[in-house]
Amino acid sequence: MTKDVKRVSYNTSNSYETMFENNNTTKSIWLVFHGIGYLSKYFLKYFENLNPLENYVIAPQAPSKYYLKNEYKYVGASWLTKIDTKDELQNNFAYLDAVVENEGIINSKNLVLFGFSQGVSILTRWMAMRQIQPKNIILYAGGIPNELTKENFEYLNFEDTKVTFIYGNSDFFLTEKRLETEKKKIESLFQNKAEILSFEGGHEMKPNLIAELVSNK
Template sequence: MHKEVVYQSTNTYDTLNKLTEKTKTVWLVFHGIGYLSRYFIRLFQSLDPEENYIIAPQAPAKYYKNNDYKRVGASWLTKENTKTETKNILNYIDAVVEMEKIPSHTKFVVLGYSQGVSIASRWIASRRIQPAGLVMISGGFPKELQKEHFSFLSGTTKVTHILGENDPYFEIEKVNAEKIRVKNILPQIEFRTHRGGHELNIETLTDII
């Protein structure tokens, strides 16, 4: 018999810089598969530390990345028990945001990179979040999300999708088809590219909101 149990769990997350009265933008950033949040958050070190505060949740599923059992990576979701795991992760993100007590005077930006796109978009849709910006980088948009899941978004939310021109994980035909689908769901979306591959290029974020 396949059974289920409910229990309390503890997870970590990382932050970069200090949240003060001078902070202008708070970033909630979701790493891709294979990352740990404490390494992923370093990609944002070039942003002005006085004006930007970064929160990086940690995917709960850890694994060894190669056969020497030294490097550890993490994954948000797999095809196994996805519905329950998604619920657990979204509850965890709620707890992180509640813990941080993001002040109202700041702009709130949600960013997902690679696999993190699926978490960022699902959290916004399920919790009806109104961020100043939603940034999706080198990741696929969840198949189950439709236009009605984002009907609550105001016109002030800036939505941006960024993809490397040399990203080996995407074929141009599939990319173009996905653009049409996502544009129908999020009409305000802006598509950007950079000359790199499957990576987060911090320079593309300088005028994101």
Template sequence: MNIKEKEISYQTTNTYSTLNTLTTKTKNIWLVFHGIGYLSRYFVRLFDSLNKEDNYFIAPQAPSKYYKGNDYRKVGSSWLTKENTQVETKNVLRYIDAIIAKERIPQDLNFIVLGYSQGVSIASRWIASRKINCNALVMISGGFPKELHKEDFDFLPKNTKIIHIVGEMDPFFEIEKVEAEKERVREILPQIEFRTHPGGHELNIKTLTHII
């Protein structure tokens, strides 16, 4: 067989979701990345209990969709796989750039980047590659990319809040692995704060208090 895998570039279109309204009273802009299996319009609802006047949420949508379950009724999505990861990462980061350009985020507001589960890898890679000077980076129940190092985040001010949150009953995180990961990430982001909640692999809104 004479099989060749070739590459082509083309323009594509994707959606994203927002929650609340950006006004002169808004204090915080949140860029929130969902985990595997979510659609952005459902994920962003998890933040509905936070103050609506103070907070404006932008939830990008992972581009790869698939049917969940055998009844082919529910749809989920995924950011990346091990297949063609470098190219797909570049595609995703350009998509995020386009969202930020369209939203025209005011520079005088608090900018918080949050990644949940698989979204942690996207949030951290985007900040590192684009040198995003955010006020806070929140990582929830997700692994930190192996290719990122301390020098990738040297541009961040020391007062940037870095928070890592994991559920005490999270089936995807064994205690030994969590402790080892803490040490690795602390070397990269010395100012990191670790938080836990009594639940499992989930986003617990109560742990997001006092982010800014």
């Protein structure tokens, strides 16, 4: 029996969530990428401590939704898996391009890119592919894909962009060996310009920390 993998192209749509308003008092526009198992509308709660007059938050929604556990009650989502990764990446890139175009923030100098867990993977891939120059890059408790190299980020002007890597000191995903590997990778990719911070805790979001990561002065 012969089995062939065939492909088709088609139009699709997806939602995203926002919080606060983008107006003339806005100093930071956050594009925040949730981790696996989240929905964007619930991920936004971690940013409620931000000053609503100075911040505007956009939370893209990972497209692959599924039921959590076996209760068929709560829904989570994933950005991509090891299956059809290249196609899924291109679909995600097209979706993210549409979000930033719809919001009119493609060339914003106030952009903050924030990724948590699996969100770090899609954030860094999209940013490198589109050569986005944000004012802040915050990589929170996630790993950068191995296929990304120093050359992918050479376009960044580190006088205009601050890079922060933050992790919990008891994160069960970060063994001592993996943490050392990630630190070396970050130092190489971002030319030793990244700030590496840790907090007391595990693989979790800390809302009180987030408001301190970006200065709106």
